[in-house]
Amino acid sequence: MENNILYAQSGGPTAVINSSAYGVFKRALKCDAIDNCYAGCNGIEGILKGDFVKIDGIDKVSLLLQTPGAAFGSCRHNLKDFNEDESEYLKIVDIFKRFNIRYFLYNGGNDSMETVLKLSQYFKKINFPCSVLGIPKTIDNDLMETDHTPGYGSASKFIANTVAEIVYDAKSYFKGRVNIIEIMGRDTGWLTLSSALASKVGYGPDLIYVPEFEFDIENFRKRVNEIYSEKKHCFVAVSEGIKDKDGNFVSALSSTDSFGHSQLGGVSQFLASYLTNCGYKTRGIELSLPQRAAAHFISETDSEEAVKCGSEAVDFLLEGETGKMVSIERKSVDKYSVKFSLADITKVGGKIKYVSEEFYDKEKCFVTDKYFSYASPLIEGECKIKYRDGIVDFFSLENLEK
């Protein structure tokens, strides 16, 4: 009987989630204890249909290292409690038996880790011989029990560099504007903090606002006025999810279009409009999807760690581990180095790691020195990217046989 491994992806992608896939395949293909290596398409949704592709050579998948999105498709499907509804679990067991899946790796965020936990518990309960581990990923960096998440470093590198470029460009004019740069993060401000790394080359934001700390629009206007009066420029980095004192999203204070419909514009447009009406020249800039999709600009450190999360996960499976999440531990702060271990998913699932005052100075509306020490190593290094006719070359699922 064969011992096969299955890998699948779930949730919102990062620029390096496919690097973790590469790490899994690279290790698994070399491994005597593993006969065949499969990727499941569209996460648990595709797995329920047996929608698998076979990975039979590492060269065919090397472009995964520079491919954004979820190359094998993603989903947002959560399994129900098996005590209430066993039907999907029975289907999965059926399919796993058919493909001789003994090892399953699920690459995702918070929700995906709950799937890992539930599946591993179910398999134990029915004595089904399949080990299940989770590989973390999220640009949001809001997972507990890991120093940081794969994906955060690359998103941070993109944000820090893009902010530096925007600030440098805007300073071309003697008299400038108030620039409001909107960064992803509905619940947590980790990504917005990374804009501060641009100050290392002298072109960072003046003010940073994150969802964890109350946003007061009057105080905001006062701070902007102080900075603009002095510098004739002002750069504000703001999380999409900042909230007022009552916990309402500031972006929800927004607007209606000419048909009276509620408008989609985010917090940057809202704050830019607000300041325009206060008499400032403004520009709202939403960094949007490229924050997680800029595969041409990933951090080498992040990419290598994402690969390692995948390859170490295979080793942990072979050691008999199940129902846990691979996590990154920082070994030393002075000279950055990490090791990979396993975290208890009950401490991860359904929980959120928030930005605290350790990393954010709410008086200055800026990061602390400690944040610089924490985040700087994560954006270090650039990857060599392969281009085709001037465009980043992507992995295509069509090159693999079903």
Added chain:
Amino acid sequence: MENNILYAQSGGPTAVINSSAYGVFKRALKCDAIDNCYAGCNGIEGILKGDFVKIDGIDKVSLLLQTPGAAFGSCRHNLKDFNEDESEYLKIVDIFKRFNIRYFLYNGGNDSMETVLKLSQYFKKINFPCSVLGIPKTIDNDLMETDHTPGYGSASKFIANTVAEIVYDAKSYFKGRVNIIEIMGRDTGWLTLSSALASKVGYGPDLIYVPEFEFDIENFRKRVNEIYSEKKHCFVAVSEGIKDKDGNFVSALSSTDSFGHSQLGGVSQFLASYLTNCGYKTRGIELSLPQRAAAHFISETDSEEAVKCGSEAVDFLLEGETGKMVSIERKSVDKYSVKFSLADITKVGGKIKYVSEEFYDKEKCFVTDKYFSYASPLIEGECKIKYRDGIVDFFSLENLEK
């Protein structure tokens, strides 16, 4: 008496305007006929104040090749007709005499070329021995008398790659959204056309709309519906300046905020809201300032041509040319190669090169094959970028003596 050269920048920056500055300095510093090389700060505005920096070594300015914005500052100041008001011309002559400026290069767009023409005419009229040439730049590619403009290739490379990354990312989900990607271009659609280059790797937009061709919102909805029904995804690239049949900006149909103030949101937000209200899941993405500021991602072809526009301009000056603009001529279509010549500014100033049906198929709402032949070579090649702590290292004016 010294023979000195002065270089200055004007108008909106591009990712390679500073590469042209580098080209000027590199050639001028090696040139026996030129004693000193200056850069004027903040364009003609700074020149009027004698705000110059001396360039005395090419190594000190090598980071210009990877610096966005206008490294020497920009302005939007136009000189009046000297027959009506001579005062600023007299000031300039005074300052040029003081610094022994015999050669002046002005790097900018349409308006800057008019400044070049006026100054050269004035100098001729009063017999002042200073030659003046213009170096073109604009991401918009809308200058007459040049095959394309320095800056367009890099902006196109950024747009094509970013669109490819966005499309790949969005396709991670089986059932997607209608994504409206807003691209710079108030009057012309050249930049928006470049999104089509993403189709070369299989991840381009489905529909493209440009300001030169009437935008009909009902027809747009019909086309979106056809594509979405078939593919469960739809990607639309749209110029910020698209207009309806009456010539009104579609973005101006937009919206008011909760205070009844007019909202700044652009055309992507407007169209996304419109389609949301038609029942689609949508996302509006404005590529914004990074289109012209992504110095980490410039096209090697564009960068090299920008440098060459600068160095050739110096040679043209030394040959006694004045009152003209450096232009790029395509020598061959089959195997891309260019040469640099001089264009008559009276055919450039105040004119706009629009996208025609040669490059845009208004029935398909997509580019023609001819556009691919035209634009593909312009985004070829990647530059080796120097990083400091994971952030692109920029040129700083503070390293030069005033």
